Amino acid sequence: xxxxLCCRPTSWPVTPSSPREAPGETVALPYADVRLAGMAIATxxxxxxxxxxxxxxxxxxxxxxxxxxPLRGAPPDVRDRDQRRYAVSPACAGxxxxxxxxxxxxxxxxxxxxxxxxxxxxxxxxxxxxxEGNRRDAVAEFDLGLSPAGATTLWDGARPLSAFxxxxxxxxxxxxx
Amino acid sequence: xxxxxxxxxxxxxALPVAALIAGGLASYHVRTMWWFExxxxxxxxxxxxxxxxxxxxxxDGEGETSRTLRVRLLSIDPVGAGPDAELPLPGTTAxxxxxxxxxxxxxxxxVCQVALIGADKQRYAVPxxxxxxxxxxxxxxxxxxxxxxxxxxxxxxGRGTPRQVGRGAxxxxxxxxxxHCGAGVVCLSAVCGVAALTRGSRxxxxxxxxxxxxxxxxxxxVASIGAMPSQVWVRIGPSRPRTT
Numbered sequence: 578x579x580x581x582l583c584c585r586p587t588s589w590p591v592t593p594s595s596p597r598e599a600p601g602e603t604v605a606l607p608y609a610d611v612r613l614a615g616m617a618i619a620t621x622x623x624x625x626x627x628x629x630x631x632x633x634x635x636x637x638x639x640x641x642x643x644x645x646x647p648l649r650g651a652p653p654d655v656r657d658r659d660q661r662r663y664a665v666s667p668a669c670a671g672x673x674x675x676x677x678x679x680x681x682x683x684x685x686x687x688x689x690x691x692x693x694x695x696x697x698x699x700x701x702x703x704x705x706x707x708x709e710g711n712r713r714d715a716v717a718e719f720d721l722g723l724s725p726a727g728a729t730t731l732w733d734g735a736r737p738l739s740a741f742x743x744x745x746x747x748x749x750x751x752x753x754x
Numbered sequence: 755x756x757x758x759x760x761x762x763x764x765x766x767x768a769l770p771v772a773a774l775i776a777g778g779l780a781s782y783h784v785r786t787m788w789w790f791e792x793x794x795x796x797x798x799x800x801x802x803x804x805x806x807x808x809x810x811x812x813x814d815g816e817g818e819t820s821r822t823l824r825v826r827l828l829s830i831d832p833v834g835a836g837p838d839a840e841l842p843l844p845g846t847t848a849x850x851x852x853x854x855x856x857x858x859x860x861x862x863x864x865v866c867q868v869a870l871i872g873a874d875k876q877r878y879a880v881p882x883x884x885x886x887x888x889x890x891x892x893x894x895x896x897x898x899x900x901x902x903x904x905x906x907x908x909x910x911x912g913r914g915t916p917r918q919v920g921r922g923a924x925x926x927x928x929x930x931x932x933x934h935c936g937a938g939v940v941c942l943s944a945v946c947g948v949a950a951l952t953r954g955s956r957x958x959x960x961x962x963x964x965x966x967x968x969x970x971x972x973x974x975x976v977a978s979i980g981a982m983p984s985q986v987w988v989r990i991g992p993s994r995p996r997t998t
Contacts, residue, residue: 646792646877647869677878704787712787 604717608703609648609675611717612640614682614753618694618731622686622740628668630688636738637699637721638752639683641675648675651704651712655687658696663687670742673701682747686740694728697721793877802827805856814862815899816906823857862896862906 601613619634621627628634635655641648650673654662665671669686689697702716723731741748755763800806809822829852857863870878899906 644876677876712783 601719604719606702606715606717607644608646608715609644609650610642611701612753613699613719614638614640615751616721617738617752618735619686619738620735621737622668623737624740626668626740628666628686628740630666632688632690632693633732633735634666634668634686634738635689635694635697636669636752637685637687638747639685639701640680640753641673641683642680643675643677645677647677648673648703650674651702653685653699653701655689655693656698656700657689657693661693663689663693668740673743675743679745681743681745682741682751682753683743684741684748691728691732694732695723695725697723800826805854814906815901815904819906821857821861821863823855823861823863825856826854828852828854860896862898 601615603610603612615638617636619630619636621629622634637655641650652672653665655665656662664687666686666688669684673683675681685699698721699719700716702712703714704712738750739748747753797808797810798806803826805824805826807822807824809820811818811820813819853868855863896906
């Protein structure tokens with residue numbers, strides 16, 4: 578049974594103009610340190626392979642450092658308040674594959690309908706698609722802290738963001754600091 | 755014996771059996787998610803410069819078989835920017851690992867992984883290593899038999915085909931130094947005759963500078979994964995920190 582390690586960010590930005598004002602907490606998993614650095618909603622993703630969602634993209638910027646050995650992460654997913662699972666879009670990072678000890682910036686983009694934002698949580702852990710998801714060990718679960726009003730505010734203020742998967746150097750519109 | 759014991763004895767005896775069954779049912783993913791994901795069976799070790807042998811039985815598309823190779827560590831050195839070094843990034847140092855492999859011409863060695871174990875006990879490896887960092891580019895040797903009916907050593911004609919280093923064709927890259935490699939043995943690194951040190955005999959691992967400062971204490975793990983039993987590996991490096 579997976580152990581859920583939850584952290585609730587102290588105060589998430591509810592306006593897209595101030596997405597950098599509320600860095601999240603760091604979750605110390607046995608195999609990685611994970612920090613949800615920032616969050617926003619995007620109307621579309623720009624870059625060499627632009628992408629438009631059916632709903633809107635929930636964009637989550639993470640800082641992840643693998644500990645002990647290289648990390649193969651299971652594909653993360655976002656769950657709405659009814660525990661429906663939404664897969665991450667391949668337009669950003671599809672899963673985590675990280676070298677040991679080197680902090681990496683990871684951008685996750687999830688195509689969500691408007692009704693799924695409020696009460697959404699992010700779940701990520703170790704594993705891979707080859708082994709049918711996570712390894713049933715510790716997972717990080719982030720309560721995104723989105724109330725219905727906050728989700729609406731973010732939805733209305735959505736803007737384009739750049740498509741980015743993972744790397745040591747973040748994109749210009751990195752949401753964390 | 756009291757009436758309580760008479761009533762409950764058989765259930766008490768059944769408890770360990772039930773616990774074993776429950777544990778067995780709950781461990782169905784241990785093989786996939788733990789055993790194949792780590793290094794669990796160290797089969798040899800050697801100091802720097804000395805060969806260590808690795809032999810592993812495994813099952814491929816044709817049935818039970820095995821593979822044997824020898825490997826030694828030549829050097830671990832920081833490397834600068836270049837095609838072999840995705841790094842260094844700030845706060846990191848990239849290290850090039852020069853390994854010298856020897857194996858028979860009929861040995862299939864395509865799935866191989868090299869990692870550094872730092873003085874901090876962390877295992878450093880480039881997650882997306884080339885398909886086989888243990889083989890020189892262009893000369894990968896026989897292909898694996900992955901599915902039933904696929905013969906061992908078959909491959910597409912062209913460059914780097916098994917005809918060059920496969921069964922019965924060991925001479926193509928026989929080593930120039932006979933003291934290293936005998937008849938029918940193909941060496942896979944620059945030391946034994948391939949014209950230049952190729953990426954195939956070199957792996958680059960990146961690590962945080964501080965963690966890897968004591969590189970003379972680092973060890974190299976050569977792990978076999980995929981078609982090979984992942985848990986079989988050898989460790990190369992000094993057994994104790996150098997004092998000079």
